[in-house]
Amino acid sequence: MEHSPLWLLTNSASGSNTDSAVDEVAASLAAAGHAPGRVIRFPDEDLPTGEELDAAGVATLAIFTGDGTINAAGSALEGWGGALLVLPGGTQNLLAKSLHGDVPVEAITGALSSARKIRRRAIRTSQGAGLIEVLAGPGAMWADVREGVRDLDLATIAESFGNAFRETRDGPGVRLTDPVAGKAEGYRAVRIGCSGDQLEADGYDFADFGEFAAQGFAMLVKRDFRQGPHDELGTFDAVTLVSEAPIALMIDGERREGGREERITCDTFALDFISTAPAGA
Structure with a gap:
């Protein structure tokens, strides 16, 4: 090649x-x-x-x-x-x-x-495509803390940490409505990725917010939250997320602001990527 x-x-x-x-x-x-x-x-x-x-x-x-x-x-x-x-x-x-x-x-x-060229699936939202993952809900506010950490801006870190904590604690949750899945009251954060040709969704809820304030920085700011407690909501062709407020989104680690209803789909991203991993790895 x-x-x-x-x-x-x-x-x-x-x-x-x-x-x-x-x-x-x-x-x-x-x-x-x-x-x-x-x-x-x-x-x-x-x-x-x-x-x-x-x-x-x-x-x-x-x-x-x-x-x-x-x-x-x-x-x-x-x-x-x-x-x-x-x-x-x-x-x-x-x-x-x-x-x-x-x-x-x-x-x-x-x-x-x-190496070989491959095509990847992407998670489509109203605010752009995710090549890896989309996090939706109040928990996505932790991406704002990441920005302060990246810039070593202590004032921004302090303000965004407080906002992220309050939104995660008090902000309206996100529910899956089409199809219906998970808790009726929704989740603090829903992580969506592609699994084969379908979307894979996990719901995150945080009952102990004091503990989450300590862990949220490590988990969501560093984007290593997959190992945390969560509900496996299933795989879907597409999902609709709804909330009582605009849905905070973290798309491949970057913050976006969605609407009160977000239709999420998965399709092929029209661009070649070079892969050096063995086929099927």
């Missing part, structure tokens, strides 16, 4: 995107025979468009950022004829892990000669 010409997209706000780290990634790509023809440093530079990439003859856009920037770049490029090479450059790197396994950049670039 030919991956060149290749451009590299980075994000200075992602934790691992130091100048030296970017240089190492570029060197690793060059050692694999795919030296970046250009390095785009977002947000100082705009995300590339499909037209811009086509005009330059780019075959592959390598992305060394967190999941949120990958989502933004991928969403802007849906329908483009090239391919995305997702490299682990953020905190959780969930998309990179799903495409390559939990391996470092060097292992990915070293396996490019045997």
Whole structure:
């Protein structure tokens, strides 16, 4: 598979995107025979468009950022004829892990000669597509705390932590109504991902809010909440979420604001991703 010409997209706000780290990634790509023809440093530079990439003859856009920037770049490029090479450059790197396994950049670039192109399913909401997951409900407010942590802004952390705690404690829950599933009163957070061709939904409720205030920072801010207590609500072709207030959304780790009713679907995302993991892994 030919991956060149290749451009590299980075994000200075992602934790691992130091100048030296970017240089190492570029060197690793060059050692694999795919030296970046250009390095785009977002947000100082705009995300590339499909037209811009086509005009330059780019075959592959390598992305060394967190999941949120990958989502933004991928969403802007849906329908483009090239391919995305997702490299682990953020905190959780969930998309990179799903495409390559939990391996470092060097292992990915070293396996490019045997890589394959795949299409992925996406979770569709009124506020955009999730390539990994969507969290809906008051619990999604914890993504605002993440922003403060990312910027090391203590005032923002304190304010957003208080808001997230209050909303999770007092905000109206989210219910699944079409089809009906789970608790009639709803949940503090509903996590939705794709499982094969269907949506997979889990409901999270937090009875002990003092404990949740301590755990919420670690679980939701770090997006490692899957291991927490939850109800497995099932798999669905599509789901409708309803609430008495606009539904807070966290799409691939980034905050969005939905409506009081959100219809969530799952379909194929019209963009090729490069995977170095064995087929079926």
